[in-house]
Amino acid sequence: MSDKPSIQEFIPKEAPRRYSSQDFDRDVDPARDDFNEGLQLPDINSSPMYINIGPTHPATHGTFRVYARLEGETVEKAGVDVGYLHRGFEKIVEIKQYNQIIPYTDRLNYCSGLTNNVAFCKAVERMMGLEITPRTVAIRVIIMEIQRIMDHMICCGTTIVDIGALTNFWYFYNARDKLNDVLEALTGARLTYTYTRVGGLAWDLPAGWRDNVKAAIKEVPAAIADVRGLVAKNRIFQDRTRGVGVISGEDAINFGWTGPCLRASGVDLDLRKVRPYYGYDQLEFDVPIGANGDAYDRLLVRIAEMEESLKIIHQMIDRVPDGPINVDDKTVTLPEKHDVHRSMEALINHFKLVIGGVQPPPGRIYDATETPNGELGFYIISDGSGHPYRIKVRPPCFYTMNTLKFLVEGGMVADIVAILGGLNVIAGELDR
Amino acid sequence: MATKETPKHDALVAEMKQRFGAAILDVDRSFDDCTVILDKGKLHDVLAYLKNERRFNLLLDIGGVDCLELKQYRERFEVVYMLYSIADDLRLRLEVPVSELDMNVPTATDLWKSANWAEREAFEMFGFNFVGHPCLKRLLTHHEFVGHPLRKDYPLMGGQWCATTSDMTEELNEPA
Numbered sequence: 001m002s003d004k005p006s007i008q009e010f011i012p013k014e015a016p017r018r019y020s021s022q023d024f025d026r027d028v029d030p031a032r033d034d035f036n037e038g039l040q041l042p043d044i045n046s047s048p049m050y051i052n053i054g055p056t057h058p059a060t061h062g063t064f065r066v067y068a069r070l071e072g073e074t075v076e077k078a079g080v081d082v083g084y085l086h087r088g089f090e091k092i093v094e095i096k097q098y099n100q101i102i103p104y105t106d107r108l109n110y111c112s113g114l115t116n117n118v119a120f121c122k123a124v125e126r127m128m129g130l131e132i133t134p135r136t137v138a139i140r141v142i143i144m145e146i147q148r149i150m151d152h153m154i155c156c157g158t159t160i161v162d163i164g165a166l167t168n169f170w171y172f173y174n175a176r177d178k179l180n181d182v183l184e185a186l187t188g189a190r191l192t193y194t195y196t197r198v199g200g201l202a203w204d205l206p207a208g209w210r211d212n213v214k215a216a217i218k219e220v221p222a223a224i225a226d227v228r229g230l231v232a233k234n235r236i237f238q239d240r241t242r243g244v245g246v247i248s249g250e251d252a253i254n255f256g257w258t259g260p261c262l263r264a265s266g267v268d269l270d271l272r273k274v275r276p277y278y279g280y281d282q283l284e285f286d287v288p289i290g291a292n293g294d295a296y297d298r299l300l301v302r303i304a305e306m307e308e309s310l311k312i313i314h315q316m317i318d319r320v321p322d323g324p325i326n327v328d329d330k331t332v333t334l335p336e337k338h339d340v341h342r343s344m345e346a347l348i349n350h351f352k353l354v355i356g357g358v359q360p361p362p363g364r365i366y367d368a369t370e371t372p373n374g375e376l377g378f379y380i381i382s383d384g385s386g387h388p389y390r391i392k393v394r395p396p397c398f399y400t401m402n403t404l405k406f407l408v409e410g411g412m413v414a415d416i417v418a419i420l421g422g423l424n425v426i427a428g429e430l431d432r
Numbered sequence: 433m434a435t436k437e438t439p440k441h442d443a444l445v446a447e448m449k450q451r452f453g454a455a456i457l458d459v460d461r462s463f464d465d466c467t468v469i470l471d472k473g474k475l476h477d478v479l480a481y482l483k484n485e486r487r488f489n490l491l492l493d494i495g496g497v498d499c500l501e502l503k504q505y506r507e508r509f510e511v512v513y514m515l516y517s518i519a520d521d522l523r524l525r526l527e528v529p530v531s532e533l534d535m536n537v538p539t540a541t542d543l544w545k546s547a548n549w550a551e552r553e554a555f556e557m558f559g560f561n562f563v564g565h566p567c568l569k570r571l572l573t574h575h576e577f578v579g580h581p582l583r584k585d586y587p588l589m590g591g592q593w594c595a596t597t598s599d600m601t602e603e604l605n606e607p608a
Binding site for chain 2: 067069077078079080081082083086088090091092095126127251253254255256258267269274275363364365366368375377379381383389390392394398399401402403405431432
């Protein structure tokens with residue numbers, strides 16, 4: 001005989017008890033047959049209904065909450081609650097050195113981290129009066145435009161998914177994945193790249209990288225054509241987005257809009273054109289402008305911008321000059337590792353730069369860059385030390401999100417999703 | 433180094449000095465930016481003048497500064513306005529010293545709607561009281577949060593226990 005428990009022990013001795021609806025408390029259990037007897041439900045046709053959309057709704061692409069008062073299916077009033085992703089960016093950077101802040105900027109708009117890296121370094125470099133090398137300029141332009149394509153692919157792809165069309169998502173994401181492979185070969189990361197440094201770049205292009213880029217961007221026009229063919233003249237898509245969330249150019253400016261959302265309302269404002277940096281004035285590209293300022297235009301402007309970014313990459317990819325990538329300034333650029341191990345001066349230089357950091361002169365600067373979402377600005381106050389005294393970020397989608405309340409009021413509940421996607425609100429940038 | 437903005441800035445600053453006189457405390461032209469340091473009393477007049485007569489139609493941002501640890505400053509706090517004129521392609525920055533003893537600042541929400549959330553953020557981070565703002569509540573921090581975290585005397589480490597969901601009636605009833 002063994003001591004092992006027999007299978008019999010696991011079979012219940014009594015038949016399982018069957019519960020009836022009479023076992024439950026009348027007030028709490030809707031399973032009771034007489035649950036609704038004498039219950040006064042509000043008349044949903046005449047009284048308003050309050051609902052929460054978010055903070056974890058899949059269509060919010062991040063965490064924020066829309067609290068809405070519905071009259072039937074119409075949004076009568078709405079309130080927007082943000083800050084669920086507030087991480088205190090502006091507080092933590094006050095104790096960091098300038099080069100240590102670059103990883104934090106990746107987490108602002110995490111769909112296009114490289115653009116934020118470049119925007120921040122550009123501000124600090126202007127403050128220090130540094131002129132970065134032509135090779136770095138060319139590489140920064142290429143990576144920024146790759147990121148613009150990738151950011152617009154996420155925005156358009158997910159927005160059209162939210163309003164019910166899944167296929168376009170895969171067309172965009174196949175092409176986007178190829179681009180991400182290229183950036184992974186360059187930076188070693190697929191989301192938080194941290195590739196730029198004040199005065200240059202972390203390292204040079206790997207061998208054969210430009211051929212990889214050329215191969216990867218070959219897939220983009222086909223993806224754009226596929227998605228455009230699916231949605232642009234699609235009756236269902238037009239019904240969902242045309243005339244939805246309309247805002248005039250004047251109102252959009254008053255609300256502080258910039259970038260593709262403002263251009264969809266017919267205002268021709270692109271910082272790459274009006275105040276060119278990094279030689280954008282010598283490149284040939286157009287700025288797509290929308291006509292009606294509705295959700296449809298905001299998506300189609302983004303798709304058209306992807307084609308313009310492709311033009312820029314085609315022009316720049318064979319024009320990357322040879323030469324150094326970092327400025328020749330010992331107070332900014334770390335010395336070569338080979339020299340650090342062999343010369344005292346280089347070792348001291350390395351030590352001073354790591355401990356003290358890059359030190360811009362005392363003063364204040366505001367520098368803005370055209371990122372995929374609009375104008376990303378950094379207001380930096382330096383007190384001459386290695387840490388910034390204060391950094392204020394001007395996130396583009398903070399101001400489009402401010403407008404959401406006014407765009408959705410008076411529309412249908414389902415339109416909230418269509419409007420929200422087209423604004424491309426990124427919670428990391430919104431809440432900082 | 434002069435840029436193509438410089439002559440426009442010269443003309444604008446000259447006109448502002450003539451018009452507002454002693455309210456213009458100083459002008460800072462470093463790094464090719466143009467910053468006008470302005471007395472708080474004339475702030476709303478200057479903003480209205482810039483919006484209505486000088487076509488500064490885009491209020492880009494409102495930020496606060498706590499000058500507690502700076503070597504030189506006029507008052508403890510500053511409110512900073514970033515303005516942009518699309519028609520003239522001109523940027524301007526206003527810096528307004530605000531005393532710790534009187535944190536009232538006139539609102540800009542009647543001129544630009546973008547000031548709505550920007551002022552709410554400046555309020556919660558520094559404690560400015562924007563007089564006339566339609567809904568001056570905390571925006572990014574929790575509604576039970578105590579203190580103004582971007583002040584220099586607010587500790588970097590530590591946390592607060594905030595548990596309840598905010599009632600959003602005020603935002604809901606805010607006029608469009």
